[in-house]
Every structure is written in C-alpha cells, then in structure tokens.
Amino acid sequence: MAFGRHLLVCGFNSHPLPNMAKQKRTQTNKKSFHGKCLGKNKNLNCDLYQDDCLERLRKLPDKSIDLVIMDPPYLFDKGGGGGAFGSRAYYKEIEPLGDGFDFQVLNELERVQEKTNLYIFSNIKLLKELLVNYQVNKPHLRTDLLIWHKTNPAPSCNNKYLSNLEYVLFVREKGVKLFGDYHTKSKVYSSQTNKKDKKLYDHPTTKPVPLLENYIRNSTKPGATVLDCFAGSSSTGEACLRTGRHFVGIELDPKHFKTGEKRLRDTHSQLTQPVVKKPKKKKNRS
Numbered sequence: 001m002a003f004g005r006h007l008l009v010c011g012f013n014s015h016p017l018p019n020m021a022k023q024k025r026t027q028t029n030k031k032s033f034h035g036k037c038l039g040k041n042k043n044l045n046c047d048l049y050q051d052d053c054l055e056r057l058r059k060l061p062d063k064s065i066d067l068v069i070m071d072p073p074y075l076f077d078k079g080g081g082g083g084a085f086g087s088r089a090y091y092k093e094i095e096p097l098g099d100g101f102d103f104q105v106l107n108e109l110e111r112v113q114e115k116t117n118l119y120i121f122s123n124i125k126l127l128k129e130l131l132v133n134y135q136v137n138k139p140h141l142r143t144d145l146l147i148w149h150k151t152n153p154a155p156s157c158n159n160k161y162l163s164n165l166e167y168v169l170f171v172r173e174k175g176v177k178l179f180g181d182y183h184t185k186s187k188v189y190s191s192q193t194n195k196k197d198k199k200l201y202d203h204p205t206t207k208p209v210p211l212l213e214n215y216i217r218n219s220t221k222p223g224a225t226v227l228d229c230f231a232g233s234s235s236t237g238e239a240c241l242r243t244g245r246h247f248v249g250i251e252l253d254p255k256h257f258k259t260g261e262k263r264l265r266d267t268h269s270q271l272t273q274p275v276v277k278k279p280k281k282k283k284n285r286s
C-alpha cells in the first residue's frame with residue numbers, strides 16, 4: 001500500500017487507575033499503544049488507549065479531531081434472553097454492552113472537534129435519547145438517519161420483524177462538508193453481518209470495515225484525524241489505516257484493547273507488504 005513503510009511502536013504505558021475502589025471496573029492497568037506508519041508522503045499515527053472514554057477524552061486537546069465514529073454500548077431492556085435478541089446465547093454475549101453510556105461524552109466530543117462531525121451507531125431505544133439530545137436540545141446541528149441493512153439476519157421473527165437494521169445517526173454542524181458520490185452517499189448500506197470478523201476478533205458487535213471506510217471517505221480528507229471512543233476491536237482503526245487517516249481509539253476492556261492493538265499492527269503489515277511481481281515467462285521461439 002502506498003502510504004506505509006514501518007510501524008514504529010513508541011511504547012506501552014501502564015498507569016494505575018486512580019480511585020479504583022470507587023469504580024466498578026475490573027481492570028487494574030491503563031495501557032496505550034502508539035504506532036506510526038511512515039511513508040513517502042504520509043506519516044500516519046494511530047493512538048489506541050485502554051481507558052474509560054470520558055476520562056481520556058478530557059485529556060484530548062480542543063479541536064484536535066476532524067471526525068468521530070462511535071458505536072457505544074446500546075440501551076436495551078434487560079428483561080431476559082430470546083425475543084428481540086434472537087437467542088438467549090446472543091443476549092448473554094451482548095448483555096454487558098446494554099447499559100448505554102454517559103451523555104457527558106457527547107459534550108466532550110463537541111469540545112475536541114472544531115465543528116461537530118459525528119456518526120453514532122444505535123438501536124431504536126438509544127436513538128430516541130440521541131434525537132432528544134440533538135434535535136430538541138441542539139437544533140443548530142443537522143441530523144440524518146442512515147441505515148446499515150443486514151442481509152443475513154438471525155432467522156428469528158416470532159411475533160416481530162426481523163432484526164436486520166442498525167441505525168446510524170449522522171450529526172454535523174453547518175459548514176462541515178460531505179464528499180463522496182451518488183453511490184457512497186446512499187443512506188442505506190447493505191451487507192452481510194460480518195460473522196468472519198466477529199469470530200476473528202472475538203467481539204460480538206464488530207462493524208464492517210467497508211462501511212466505516214465509506215463514512216470516513218465521505219466525511220474527511222486524507223490525513224484527517226478520526227476518533228472512535230468505544231473502539232471495541234478497532235474496526236474504525238483498520239478503516240483509518242486503509243484510507244490514510246490518523247486514528248485515535250479508546251477502549252475500556254483490556255481484552256478488546258489487545259485485540260485492537262494486534263489488528264492495527266497486522267493491518268499495517270498487510271498494507272506494507274511489498275508487491276512481489278511474478279517473473280514473466282519467456283516465450284519459446286522455436
């Protein structure tokens with residue numbers, strides 16, 4: 001790939017978490033991973049932090065981020081398995097992600113961006129809260145509802161519609177440009193749920209990289225800085241490396257942080273593999 005040559009790992013930092021006793025966390029250490037992709041014309045950073053996003057966001061400088069893509073823990077009723085979730089096993093998998101998130105994060109996101117430019121993955125329950133936050137409380141921001149249409153949903157439709165849609169709320173401030181063309185700007189993106197990535201990265205809600213690449217290309221220019229403050233397995237990080245954007249990621253769970261770190265390293269190696277040309281066969285001139 002054109003932009004990358006080496007990955008310089010500048011180090012892992014471990015700091016003890018302050019006030020651990022007060023926090024319902026199992027993690028004992030904060031870690032961070034800083035990689036650099038050095039290329040002829042590009043010098044890409046990826047900074048992945050194992051941390052609580054609100055705490056880490058408060059340390060990021062004002063106006064340092066061009067685009068935010070985030071996939072926060074969704075709000076859902078924890079009334080048990082089955083039903084809306086397709087199966088009890090799936091419910092158990094995503095249950096820890098069902099508490100929603102602190103909306104103070106949204107205020108911090110406004111501070112770290114010069115102009116709000118933000119994609120938020122959501123289910124219908126969280127969407128309601130987000131719409132109140134943006135359309136009612138912040139009407140100066142423009143909102144659009146985008147859809148990720150899953151073409152292979154779980155075959156569970158007993159007394160309900162299929163769970164084949166995920167909502168993405170796109171919020172931007174006046175003056176923020178939207179690039180792209182007729183095809184990349186469709187409000188509906190159809191693809192299979194990426195079972196392969198879910199298995200590979202052992203994360204139940206991994207998002208498709210091509211979809212993230214589409215949002216990144218539509219909303220930034222190469223070299224821009226993209227933040228994902230609920231990074232999970234760092235799908236957004238991979239999409240950033242593939243599109244030549246800087247990545248800042250924050251993930252609380254040490255297991256997913258580690259997965260993300262490996263994923264960024266592997267993506268970088270993949271992108272920087274020299275292309276081996278097959279030698280041309282000599283023609284027999286007999």
Ligand SMILES: C[S@@+](CC[C@H](N)C(=O)[O-])C[C@H]1O[C@@H](n2cnc3c(N)ncnc32)[C@H](O)[C@@H]1O
Pocket residue numbers: 051052053054071072073074097203205206207229230231232233234235236250251252253256
């Ligand atoms: C819905 S998942 C994101 C999945 C991600 N889009 C991907 O493709 O892998 C939400 C993630 O947020 C993380 N998380 C939850 N609370 C957090 C917090 N306070 N700060 C940072 N990360 C948090 C969870 O551990 C989980 O991995």
